[in-house]
Amino acid sequence: MRLSIVSTLYRSASTIDEFCKRCLVAAERITADIEIILVNDGSPDDSLERALNLFETDDRIVIVDLSRNFGHHKAMMTGLAHATGDLVFLIDSDLEEEPELLESFYDEMIRTRSEVIYGVQGARRGRLFERLTGAAFFSITNHFSDEPLPRNVVTARLMVKDYVSALVQHLDRDFAIAHLWLITGFRQSPLTIQKLSHSKTTYSKRHRIDLAIKHITTNSTKILRYVLYSGLFLSTCSFLLIFYYFLRYLVGGVGVDGFTSIIISILFFGGINTLILGILGTYVANILLEVKPRPYTIVRKVYRESLYSGETKRQTALLDTSKLGAG
Known part of the structure; x- marks a missing residue:
């Protein structure tokens, strides 16, 4: 042996x-x-x-x-x-x-x-x-x-x-x-x-x-599924929030307070988008490395x-x- x-x-x-x-x-x-x-x-x-x-x-x-x-x-x-x-x-x-x-x-x-x-x-x-x-x-x-x-x-x-x-x-x-x-x-x-x-x-x-x-x-690929679920969750929350403000405007005539809420929303969703793009970019980078026929x-x-x-x-x-x- x-x-x-x-x-x-x-x-x-x-x-x-x-x-x-x-x-x-x-x-x-x-x-x-x-x-x-x-x-x-x-x-x-x-x-x-x-x-x-x-x-x-x-x-x-x-x-x-x-x-x-x-x-x-x-x-x-x-x-x-x-x-x-x-x-x-x-x-x-x-x-x-x-x-x-x-x-x-x-x-x-x-x-x-x-x-x-x-x-x-x-x-x-x-x-x-x-x-x-x-x-x-x-x-x-x-x-x-x-x-x-x-x-x-x-x-x-x-x-x-x-x-x-x-x-x-x-x-x-x-x-x-x-x-x-x-x-x-x-x-x-x-x-x-x-x-x-x-x-x-x-x-x-x-x-x-x-x-x-x-x-x-x-x-x-589990983290990609988490990204999908996060996107669905945030989209649902955004839709519900829009629906809430729309009803509040119809019932009480109360509009959305301006600048602060807009900036917070932009920063929040901008950060989420950057995170998701970073995750997707990491996977794309791995694909780039794998398709090159280089020895390791x-x-x-x-x-x-x-x-x-x-x-x-x-x-x-x-x-x-x-x-x-x-x-």
Whole structure:
């Protein structure tokens, strides 16, 4: 049985050596046929250099070097597309999800006969604000989504080859990967884990908001139905208000007081219209991105043992890379 471990690199220089060492120790308890796929997502530090050092000394290391930073979710999908294992373990390289969890995931897969075992965080880590925003993210996105996500789901998951093959068939250009994990189907079971906290999260408040908007607008039409219902409600209220003022004028001869009521009405309905146009514009923007036949990542170079012979792997890799800019 072949086991693939997939992870991404972004500002990972301080953890990559320990990560790979611990992954190999954990994987060797299950099988001797192992590969670790590291996707360099345009990391600005020396993560790639450190990964190349590991690649040069261990033929089980595979490096997928992206041409720039495309984002965590797209980098993960690219790594999964390069996995060749019968089982694929996806995990972040920051060591907040311990590589030793692999054995627990494998035991749970055998016990439940599931095709996917995904990690669920038992208690959210971080400061009060991070915990509150994390809970709000799942509450809001699940309320507006057609397919609610498991709460507190983490990156770590063990998957069979058939599931991974089905997952990478999705052709979305802009996506929230958690939704793709869910809608791909197969028999999936959760495993509660403890996620450690070694550093401040790289997901800023703006990033969290953008991710929530992306998840809602790329995976659900429910919010569009809410817009329709809001339009019907406001139209009904406006009609009733007009009817009320008309009756009041007929019965009592009382006209509508002027400037203030008009300004309030204009501001109210103007704000509603702007909100609706913003929502519709977000959906149109998603359509624009999806109809462009662009790959969601571009791979500069794949470093794999089978591609090199003769000279040292580092020398051959550097020569091949230099040829790309020749001429």
